[in-house]
Amino acid sequence: AQRVTQPEKLLSVFKGAPVELKCNYSYSGSPELFWYVQYSRQRLQLLLRHISRESIKGFTADLNKGETSFHLKKPFAQEEDSAMYYCAAGGSQGNLIFGKGTKLSVKP
Amino acid sequence: DTGVSQDPRHKITKRGQNVTFRCDPISEHNRLYWYRQTLGQGPEFLTYFQNEAQLEKSRLLSDRFSAERPKGSFSTLEIQRTEQGDSAMYLCASSLGGGREDEQFFGPGTRLTVL
Numbered sequence A: 001a002q003r004v005t006q007p008e009k010l011l012s013v014f015k016g017a018p019v020e021l022k023c024n025y026s027y028s029g030s031p032e033l034f035w036y037v038q039y040s041r042q043r044l045q046l047l048l049r050h051i052s053r054e055s056i057k058g059f060t061a062d063l064n065k066g067e068t069s070f071h072l073k074k075p076f077a078q079e080e081d082s083a084m085y086y087c088a089a090g091g092s093q094g095n096l097i098f099g100k101g102t103k104l105s106v107k108p
Numbered sequence B: 001d002t003g004v005s006q007d008p009r010h011k012i013t014k015r016g017q018n019v020t021f022r023c024d025p026i027s028e029h030n031r032l033y034w035y036r037q038t039l040g041q042g043p044e045f046l047t048y049f050q051n052e053a054q055l056e057k058s059r060l061l062s063d064r065f066s067a068e069r070p071k072g073s074f075s076t077l078e079i080q081r082t083e084q085g086d087s088a089m090y091l092c093a094s095s096l097g098g099g100r101e102d103e104q105f106f107g108p109g110t111r112l113t114v115l
Helices: none
Strands: A003-005 A010-014 A019-021 A024-026 A033-038 A045-049 A072-074 A083-090 A096-098 A102-107 B005-007 B010-013 B019-024 B031-037 B044-050 B053-057 B065-068 B075-079 B088-095 B110-114
Touching: A003 A083, A003 A096, A010 A019, A019 A102, A033 A096, A096 B044, B005 B088, B010 B019, B019 B088, B019 B110, B031 B075, B044 B065, B075 B088
Parallel strands: A010 A102, B010 B110
Antiparallel strands: A003 A024, A019 A072, A033 A045, A033 A083, A083 A096, A083 A102, B005 B019, B019 B075, B031 B044, B031 B088, B044 B053, B065 B075, B088 B110
């Protein structure tokens, strides 16, 4: 079965520190992977997708097929990065399969 | 606002009552998805539409749940004989196409509380 695992419920870092939010997937075939973010009082929105290989708001994520991982990284965290982050895989029907999410708290 | 909208934003009901939620997708989007999110969990897929056709239903969608998308525009999700376990945030999302790589745009959600 397709599954996305985010092992950390909460990640707390200080401003300027590096951030890595972990995501592992279980998927047959070639996965399409995404990171969605939900800021306080806002709706869920796409942060980045692996197919685009882009950096959004300083975040990057690299697909590692050997480790079946798609970790989200940022070298220097900002307070405005505090949010709920969800890793997701594109299902066979175009639906998204989400992890349970990691709450990132960036302290001043 | 040209984003996905959902109505109502909050619904409190008593166990056994029926409730209906509405989702208005982005106008040119062909795909419409319904998800459910409970506390501490990520969104879980319920069902989706390609235009007006409902093409897939998750095993999470019991017989008490029904969804429609008449004319391929807005969609409704009805829950009959609500149970306390139905309490959750119900999210709607739409996308232009149905590819696995397509971005899904989410609505603000309808929070259901069943007393």
